[in-house]
Amino acid sequence: MKQLRTIRIILALLFLASSVAAILLGPAAYPVTRIARGSQVLLCSLGASAGASVVWLLLTLMFGRIYCATVCPAGTFSDIFIRLRQAVPRLRRKSAYTPARRVRYHILLLYALCALAGLTAVTLVLEPWNMMTDIVGAASPIVAASQWKAAGLGAVTGMTVGILMAVILAILAAMRGREFCTSVCPLGTAFGMLSEYAIYHIEINPDKCTSCGQCEEECRASCIKTVSRHIDNSRCVRCLDCVARCPEGAIRFQPNRNRPATPLMRRVKTTSKT
Numbered sequence: 001m002k003q004l005r006t007i008r009i010i011l012a013l014l015f016l017a018s019s020v021a022a023i024l025l026g027p028a029a030y031p032v033t034r035i036a037r038g039s040q041v042l043l044c045s046l047g048a049s050a051g052a053s054v055v056w057l058l059l060t061l062m063f064g065r066i067y068c069a070t071v072c073p074a075g076t077f078s079d080i081f082i083r084l085r086q087a088v089p090r091l092r093r094k095s096a097y098t099p100a101r102r103v104r105y106h107i108l109l110l111y112a113l114c115a116l117a118g119l120t121a122v123t124l125v126l127e128p129w130n131m132m133t134d135i136v137g138a139a140s141p142i143v144a145a146s147q148w149k150a151a152g153l154g155a156v157t158g159m160t161v162g163i164l165m166a167v168i169l170a171i172l173a174a175m176r177g178r179e180f181c182t183s184v185c186p187l188g189t190a191f192g193m194l195s196e197y198a199i200y201h202i203e204i205n206p207d208k209c210t211s212c213g214q215c216e217e218e219c220r221a222s223c224i225k226t227v228s229r230h231i232d233n234s235r236c237v238r239c240l241d242c243v244a245r246c247p248e249g250a251i252r253f254q255p256n257r258n259r260p261a262t263p264l265m266r267r268v269k270t271t272s273k274t
């Protein structure tokens with residue numbers, strides 16, 4: 001399972017590097033950048049990314065939000081700032097469970113309405129691939145100008161938005177982990193609704209767990225509640241850090257739900273009245 005986490009990190013960095021190259025140089029520059037661009041789900045132009053969307057729909061129903069763990073450049077951008085903070089012992093942040101925020105559904109609805117109404121500016125700011133393009137555009141007037149051309153705006157607006165996006169995403173990641181992914185991103189919310197029903201789940205084995213709390217402290221999505229051994233799989237971004245951190249090997253990425261082996265801990269079924 002630890003190797004799976006290493007593969008995830010390598011894939012995420014490769015996709016981030018090729019996404020930046022695709023945005024800066026165009027997908028024709030290197031064949032690998034076409035893969036990065038073609039793997040994205042673009043909610044505002046589903047027609048253009050229909051094939052990728054169907055593939056990710058099926059993969060999410062199978063494994064949960066692995067798109068958020070590997071392919072999304074905005075997710076990996078956030079992860080870099082989470083890691084940078086964790087690398088400084090004095091600044092290390094201990095995560096703690098937070099309840100899911102309903103605002104994510106309102107943002108998804110608002111996003112869908114804006115996309116239907118043709119309000120391009122909203123999709124240019126909230127969609128992960130467009131966000132990454134904005135961030136890269138902060139350093140490239142050509143990218144910024146072509147990105148905001150459709151909204152009738154120019155390079156200065158694009159670069160200003162790009163700088164703001166980069167700063168907001170970096171600060172949010174350093175302060176609150178993947179809060180943007182669990183409470184704001186419309187694509188993440190849509191994936192989360194499917195992820196809840198995914199076949200593969202991150203699960204705590206209650207027979208092995210000692211309630212040490214280390215997984216909860218590690219979770220960048222603040223979705224592990226060790227006191228009840230519950231994981232909110234709609235917010236879990238499948239980073240697999242908790243699996244690597246658990247000293248008891250009690251967390252697994254697995255297809256089945258756990259049931260306590262100790263009979264006294266099982267719910268007693270009442271079948272007939274006495």
Ligand code: SF4
Pocket residue numbers: 067068069072073074075076128180181182185186187188189
């Ligand atoms: S939630 Fe959105 S921004 Fe975060 S990784 Fe997933 S798609 Fe990317």
Ligand code: SF4
Pocket residue numbers: 204205208209210211212213214215216226245246247248249250251
């Ligand atoms: S790190 Fe492992 S043992 Fe500790 S609370 Fe989490 S699942 Fe239980």
Ligand code: SF4
Pocket residue numbers: 202218219220221222223224231235236237238239240241242243
């Ligand atoms: S539950 Fe585990 S895999 Fe999911 S986001 Fe939290 S640390 Fe990562």
